[in-house]
Amino acid sequence: MRYNHKEIEKKWQDIWEEKGTFTAKNEYNGENFYVLVEFPYPSGQGLHVGHPRSYTALDIVARKRRLEGQNVLYPMGWDAFGLPTENFAIKNHIHPSVVTKQNIKRFKEQLKSLGFSFDWTREIDTTDPSYYKWTQWIFLQMFKKGLAYKSEMAVNWCSSCKCVLANEEVVGGTCERCSSEVVRKVKSQWMLKITAYAQRLIDDLETVNYIDRVKAQQRNWIGRSTGAEVTFNTTAGDTIVVYTTRPDTLFGATYMVISPEHPLIEKWCDKLDNISEIRDYQVSASKKSDFERTEVVKEKTGVKLSGVTAINPVNNKQIPIFISDYVLVSYGTGAIMAVPGHDTRDYEFAKKFDLPIIEVVSGGNIETEAFVDCETGILVNSEFLNGLSVEQAKKKIVEFLDEKGIGSPKVNYKLRDWVFSRQRYWGEPIPIVHCEQCGYVPVPESDLPLELPMIDNFEPTDNGESPLSKLTDWINTTCPSCGRDAKRETDVMPQWAGSSWYFLRYTDPHNDKELASKEAIEAFMPVNWYNGGMEHTTLHLLYSRFWHKFLYDIGVVPTSEPYQKRTSHGMILGENSEKMSKSRGNVVNPDDIVSEYGADTLRLYEMFIGDFEKSAPWSSASIKGCRRFIERIIVLADKVMGKGYRTEIETVIHRTIKKVTNDIEDMKFNTAIAALMSFINAVSDTGSITVDEFRTLLILLNPFAPHISEELWENKGYKGMLNETAWPTYDDAKCEEATVEIVIQVNGKIRAKIVIPTDSDQASTIAAAKADERAKEALEGMNIQKEIYVKGKLVNFVVKPK
RNA sequence: GCGGAUAUGGCGGAACUGGCAGACGCGCUAGAUUUAGGAUCUAGUGGUAAUCCCGUGCAGGUUCGAUUCCUGUUAUCCGCACCA
Numbered sequence: 001m002r003y004n005h006k007e008i009e010k011k012w013q014d015i016w017e018e019k020g021t022f023t024a025k026n027e028y029n030g031e032n033f034y035v036l037v038e039f040p041y042p043s044g045q046g047l048h049v050g051h052p053r054s055y056t057a058l059d060i061v062a063r064k065r066r067l068e069g070q071n072v073l074y075p076m077g078w079d080a081f082g083l084p085t086e087n088f089a090i091k092n093h094i095h096p097s098v099v100t101k102q103n104i105k106r107f108k109e110q111l112k113s114l115g116f117s118f119d120w121t122r123e124i125d126t127t128d129p130s131y132y133k134w135t136q137w138i139f140l141q142m143f144k145k146g147l148a149y150k151s152e153m154a155v156n157w158c159s160s161c162k163c164v165l166a167n168e169e170v171v172g173g174t175c176e177r178c179s180s181e182v183v184r185k186v187k188s189q190w191m192l193k194i195t196a197y198a199q200r201l202i203d204d205l206e207t208v209n210y211i212d213r214v215k216a217q218q219r220n221w222i223g224r225s226t227g228a229e230v231t232f233n234t235t236a237g238d239t240i241v242v243y244t245t246r247p248d249t250l251f252g253a254t255y256m257v258i259s260p261e262h263p264l265i266e267k268w269c270d271k272l273d274n275i276s277e278i279r280d281y282q283v284s285a286s287k288k289s290d291f292e293r294t295e296v297v298k299e300k301t302g303v304k305l306s307g308v309t310a311i312n313p314v315n316n317k318q319i320p321i322f323i324s325d326y327v328l329v330s331y332g333t334g335a336i337m338a339v340p341g342h343d344t345r346d347y348e349f350a351k352k353f354d355l356p357i358i359e360v361v362s363g364g365n366i367e368t369e370a371f372v373d374c375e376t377g378i379l380v381n382s383e384f385l386n387g388l389s390v391e392q393a394k395k396k397i398v399e400f401l402d403e404k405g406i407g408s409p410k411v412n413y414k415l416r417d418w419v420f421s422r423q424r425y426w427g428e429p430i431p432i433v434h435c436e437q438c439g440y441v442p443v444p445e446s447d448l449p450l451e452l453p454m455i456d457n458f459e460p461t462d463n464g465e466s467p468l469s470k471l472t473d474w475i476n477t478t479c480p481s482c483g484r485d486a487k488r489e490t491d492v493m494p495q496w497a498g499s500s501w502y503f504l505r506y507t508d509p510h511n512d513k514e515l516a517s518k519e520a521i522e523a524f525m526p527v528n529w530y531n532g533g534m535e536h537t538t539l540h541l542l543y544s545r546f547w548h549k550f551l552y553d554i555g556v557v558p559t560s561e562p563y564q565k566r567t568s569h570g571m572i573l574g575e576n577s578e579k580m581s582k583s584r585g586n587v588v589n590p591d592d593i594v595s596e597y598g599a600d601t602l603r604l605y606e607m608f609i610g611d612f613e614k615s616a617p618w619s620s621a622s623i624k625g626c627r628r629f630i631e632r633i634i635v636l637a638d639k640v641m642g643k644g645y646r647t648e649i650e651t652v653i654h655r656t657i658k659k660v661t662n663d664i665e666d667m668k669f670n671t672a673i674a675a676l677m678s679f680i681n682a683v684s685d686t687g688s689i690t691v692d693e694f695r696t697l698l699i700l701l702n703p704f705a706p707h708i709s710e711e712l713w714e715n716k717g718y719k720g721m722l723n724e725t726a727w728p729t730y731d732d733a734k735c736e737e738a739t740v741e742i743v744i745q746v747n748g749k750i751r752a753k754i755v756i757p758t759d760s761d762q763a764s765t766i767a768a769a770k771a772d773e774r775a776k777e778a779l780e781g782m783n784i785q786k787e788i789y790v791k792g793k794l795v796n797f798v799v800k801p802k
Numbered sequence: 803g804c805g806g807a808u809a810u811g812g813c814g815g816a817a818c819u820g821g822c823a824g825a826c827g828c829g830c831u832a833g834a835u836u837u838a839g840g841a842u843c844u845a846g847u848g849g850u851a852a853u854c855c856c857g858u859g860c861a862g863g864u865u866c867g868a869u870u871c872c873u874g875u876u877a878u879c880c881g882c883a884c885c886a
Contacts, residue, residue, distance in 0.1 A: 041886050083885065155884075166884040213806055217881075220805045326803095345803090414804090415883090422884065494884065534806080534880060571880080579879090608827070610815055614808070615879070622814060625827045631842095671816070674826035681826090743822050748867040750822060774853095788866055793821055798866045 003634055005598025009707040013115055021723055022066075022117040024073040026508075028523035033070040035062045036503055036563075038532035038540070039077045039124075041495075042103035044088055047110040048580065049588045049606070049618065050572045056603045057569060057612060057669060058531050059116045063703040064664050066117075067727040073524050074117055075506040077124035078104050082495040083166060086426040090459050096426040097454070100127055110590060114599045115706050122509045126498030131505065132428040133449035134515040135497050138547065139420075140431060140442045141554055147193045150440070153419055154286075155464075157185035162462035164423045173287060184286040187464065189421040190430055190491060194546045198222050198413040200560075201545055210566040211613070214537050221538040223414025228398050229333065230407040232256065232310045235318070236271055238264055240310060243332030243412055246342065246374075247401065248393035251382040252360035253337035254350070256310045256321045257302065259329040260285040265305075273306040278323060285325040300326065300349040312337075313406045314383075314397075324349065332412055341366045361390060418543065420493060425458035425467040427492030435479035435486035444480050452492070466490040499540055500547040503527050503562060515556070522558055530563040533571075541566065567667055570615035572606070577617040588618050600705035601627045607669035607704060629673075630708055632680055633701065637712050642690040649693060651737055652682045657730035660700045669704075676700060691716075696728045744769045745796040751778040762789045769795040 016022060024032075035058050040051055062074040080100045089096040104125065111118070124131055142148045156165040160180030164187070169176045194201075202222050205215045227245035234240060240258065244250075258264070260282045269275050281303045302324030309318045326345055327336055340350035340357040347370035350357050357366055362380045364371025371377065379385040384400075385393045401407025421430070431443035431450040443450050453474045458467045468474065468490040479486035501515070508520035532541070548562035573579055574586025581587065593602045604626040610616035645653050656679040663672035679697065683689045689697070695718060702709040702722055713722040736758055742765060744752040752774035756765060766787055769775055775797075782799035789795055 038886095043886085079886075164884075167882095168885040170884095217806050221882085223805090419884070424884085495886065499886090533886095535886080536881095537806085538881065539883065540886085573879095577878095608814090614815095616814065619814060619828070622828045629827085670814095671826080674816075677826055741822080745821085745867070748821095748865090753822075786866065788821090790821055794867090796821080796866055 003631055003708075005600065005707070006595075008711045009113070009115060009594075009599050012707045012710050013112060016115075016117070016723075017120075020121070021721075022062075022072075022074065022119050023121050024075075024119050025071050026520065026523070027071075028519055030071045031069070032524055033062075033065050033072045034503075034507075034524045034527045034529075035065070035072060035074045036506075036527045036530045037076075038536065039079050039499070039502060040107060041079050041082055041084075042100065042107045043084055044099070044103055045582070045587075046103075046106050047590050049590050049593070050580070051111075052114055052590060052602065053572055053606045053612075054531050054533070054569045055111070055114070055116050056606055057667065058529065059603075060607070060664055060669065060703040061529060062117050063706065063723070064661075064727060066723065067699065067702070067725065069726070072117075073122075073506065074119060075122045075124075076111065076116070076118040076120070077122075077502060077506070078107070078126065079495065079499050079502070080104065080125055080127040081427045081493075081498060083424070083426075086424060086458070089426070095454070095456075096458065097127065100125075113594050114590070114603065117706070122506050124502060124505050124509050126428075126495075126502065127426075129449040129451050130512065132498065134505065135428050135493065135501070136431045136443075136448050136450060137445060137515065138501060138551070139428075139493070139497070140445065140448075142192060142550060143432070143440075143442055145550075145554070147196065147550065148420065149191055149193065150188050151191045151417075152186050153189045153191070154184040155187050155189075155423075156182050157464065158182050161460075162464065163460035164464055181287070185464070187421075187423075189419050190432075190489075192418040192420050192546075194418045194543070195413060195415055197546050197549055198224070198415050200549060201415075201542065204545075204549075204561055208561050208566070209564060211568060213534070214541070214566055214568060217534075217537045218542060221415065221542065225412050225414075227410055227412065228401060228407050229410045230313065230337065230401060232313060232337070234308055234310045234321070236264075236268055236308045238267065240264065240321075240335050241333045242335045242337045243410060244337055245412075246339065246390075246394075247397045247407065248379060248382075248385065248388075248390050249339040249342050249360050250312070250314050250337065250397060251385070252339040252341045252358045253312055253319065254340060254356045254358060255319045255338045256335065257324045257327045257338050257346075257349070258321060258335040259327040260323045260325055261329040262323070262334050265323065268305070268308055271307045274303065277303050278305070281323060300324065300345070300352050302349065302353070304353070313401075313404075320355070322349075322353070330416055331414065340370065342370055342372055344370045344372060346370070360385075418496075418546075420497070421491035422494050423460065423464055423466045423490075424492055425452075425455075427494065428452070428497055429468065430489040430491055430493060432489040433477055433479060433486045434489065435482060435484060437484055438479055438481040438486075440489075441479055441481045441486070447480075466492060468492070496540060496543050500544045501551070503530075503544075504551075504557065521556075525557060526559045526561055527563045529565045529567070531567045531569060534568045537568070568613060570611070570613055572609070573615055573617040575618050575620065580618075588620075593623065597623060597627050598630075598707075600630060600708050604629065604673060604704055608673045610670060612667045612669055626673075629677055629680070630705060632684065633697070633708070634712070636680060636683065636689050636694065636697075637715065639688045640691055640694050640716065641688050644690060644692050646686070646690060646693070648686065649683060649690075650734055652679060653693060653696060654730040654734040657696065657700065657728050658732075658735055661727070661730070664703065673704060676704075698722060699725060699728055740792050742769065742792075743794040744772060744775045745794055746775075746778045746782075746799055748796060751775055758792065762791070765789060765791075766795055769797075 037054050037058050062072045066072050085096050085099050089099050156170050158165050158175040160178045170182045175182055225245050228247040229241050229243050232240045302322045305321045310321050312319055338346040340346040341359045342361055359366045360382045361377035363377040374390040377390050379388045379393045398409050429450050429452055433441045435441050453471055475488050477486055477488055504516050507524045508516035511517055549560050551557045552560040576586055578584055605623045656675050659675040660672045698709045698713050710722045739755050740758045742754050742756055743750055752772045754768055754772050756768050781802055783802050784797050784799050786798040
């Protein structure tokens with residue numbers, strides 16, 4: 001048979017589509033299995049070879065589970081709102097909705113050409129009003145529960161383009177497009193109170209099966225720390241509350257640092273002698289992002305407040321107050337007590353400004369560096385804390401502060417509330433009306449979806465407001481509460497909104513009464529297996545867990561966690577081991593590979609390329625090996641004769657079934673394919689293959705290379721369609737050979753190898769080892785001190801010369 | 803800087819729970835076949851003259867035995883909240 005991959009692949013894709021082979025049943029009684037991959041952002045570049053890595057992997061899982069008899073839901077859709085589409089639309093004067101439709105069409109064709117077993121009847125699109133109606137509905141429920149609120153937040157502002165920039169659009173402090181200076185500008189923004197769920201987002205990680213690095217990264221991102229808030233008096237009369245994780249070092253606090261944005265500075269402006277210097281510093285700090293501010297800079301910067309000092313509450317000493325940009329207004333209280341002896345950043349700052357450094361925990365050498373060890377240190381120079389360990393001192397000082405009413409224990413999280421506003425066009429309108437009388441009033445649920453108006457001019461305005469703010473007809477409305485004149489919110493939601501609940505919609509995508517029916521949600525949720533990129537671990541994954549927990553709290557979903565299992569794939573890099581990008585010129589287009597080698601080869605190659613969880617460089621040479629593998633199977637198809645599993649093949653076939661079955665569940669696709677290759681090597685050596693061996697091979701191959709396996713199945717006239725047959729089983733007893741090779745070591749070095757019956761016991765194995773000629777040689781003139789025996793593996797003689 | 807990860811032949815990678823390092827594939831070498839090229843088939847392929855010895859980023863440690871565990875270190879990659 002000539003291998004015409006184009007013809008074969010098209011043929012089976014059409015058959016699957018026509019028969020609805022992969023449509024998940026909604027009968028909600030059998031064993032359901034929900035497999036999910038992150039839905040793509042349909043960018044103008046088309047599908048990247050990275051996309052099929054994740055999609056093929058879970059397609060393999062989905063196809064295998066179907067062969068095992070489960071009702072599998074494996075859906076796909078489009079996360080289609082977003083900045084690149086909007087920017088492309090502005091540049092080319094095409095409406096974003098048109099751009100989106102084109103991109104989706106292209107993506108869909110590309111995905112179909114790869115033969116994924118997606119249930120296309122459940123396709124969703126976040127920009128479809130029938131979808132975002134429910135995104136808006138969820139926002140309104142959050143608003144009603146007080147989880148959506150308005151707050152002043154800093155945004156990136158390009159002084160030349162006069163628009164708000166995404167962090168990504170800021171390059172080295174300047175605007176990506178015009179290279180003008182970018183400053184921080186304060187705007188009133190909609191926020192979602194994810195911090196209210198911080199503790200539960202940490203605790204419930206115990207209840208889910210996520211790979212460890214995902215859990216670790218989420219925990220660290222949420223960043224729970226326990227410490228204390230301590231109130232310092234100042235000579236100006238006001239008090240400053242600081243947050244510290246090291247209250248035990250309070251006696252070592254020799255100065256205080258507040259963030260440049262701290263509100264007391266405004267209050268004190270009359271009392272400060274160097275206010276102009278302070279103002280200058282505030283301006284320069286406003287130009288830096290939080291990231292730049294906490295980055296280690298060779299020189300710490302700051303300005304001492306002249307005219308006001310703080311008073312250390314434990315010893316009543318006056319200590320100077322500084323403003324410095326390494327203290328962030330967004331974390332803790334925006335003020336710290338500085339203990340240069342025991343904090344690295346404080347130490348650098350103290351050295352720079354020549355401030356006193358007091359040792360209050362002994363064990364290090366504060367002449368050369370801050371001593372930050374909490375395990376071994378003992379308190380000194382701290383009056384009633386002297387002699388205590390760090391742990392003991394923390395406890396005692398917090399009790400002391402509590403008693404005196406000047407401090408209390410406090411848990412803090414690094415996690416910040418979610419800035420939910422975008423001053424953009426291509427997003428879900430925030431369904432809120434602002435009324436002079438009633439304040440912020442939700443749009444009635446019966447009026448949802450609040451559709452994004454179709455306008456011609458969707459460019460950003462030059463006052464930093466959303467493009468929607470130019471639409472006076474749309475903005476002016478009446479208050480749903482009192483009926484007076486009112487104005488609509490003009491900000492739209494971030495792209496994260498639509499992707500925070502999309503997995504729920506797949507269970508019941510056409511429902512116009514609710515986001516999904518209770519029965520549908522109960523049948524499929526939680527998602528049994530969710531795979532996606534590590535880059536989504538801290539934002540999308542956390543945001544969607546947060547939304548799901550909220551929906552659980554209001555009784556919409558039955559479980560508090562959306563995903564039972566989360567795995568993550570590595571990136572596919574360019575041939576030069578760098579990230580694929582247009583500018584590097586190392587982009588591989590999946591269409592070219594499908595055209596030249598076929599989808600089955602591409603699928604096999606992407607799975608064979610390496611450890612699924614690690615990144616791997618593309619190799620246009622190696623892909624040939626996967627094509628050859630398919631061709632060798634086609635050759636075998638002409639050598640089918642006989643029935644059953646032949647004795648000489650029995651062990652290898654049972655082992656192969658076992659390996660492939662387990663490796664798919666463990667995401668070790670590369671070794672599963674290697675096992676299949678070894679299997680055909682073994683069979684090819686015999687010159688033929690039996691019907692039963694070949695059938696088993698085709699079924700095992702099917703999840704990886706679905707087109708060619710179906711084709712060969714049909715050519716051979718096997719019953720029904722391959723995808724309707726059952727996954728093969730193996731017998732553990734038949735996976736073992738009758739004999740096993742044992743390594744003989746002397747002092748850990750390999751000296752000989754012997755072959756013995758698999759069921760040999762320790763005594764007979766050691767006896768056989770000692771009888772071996774080469775072992776005898778190595779043991780000549782030695783006293784055996786110890787004999788180590790590992791069943792089925794080795795014997796090690798520990799010896800000393802006589 | 804903070805957080806997460808990675809490092810094994812010429813290349814991608816494999817190695818269960820501490821037990822034969824290099825499975826499988828690419829590439830390469832030789833041979834067969836072919837008018838030639840390509841394709842295919844057979845044999846070989848970590849270094850080394852070697853069956854000894856050396857060898858899993860680097861430096862130590864634990865162990866009868868370490869790619870695997872521990873300490874330190876270097877390099878690279880991912881994320882850092884308005885890219886998705």
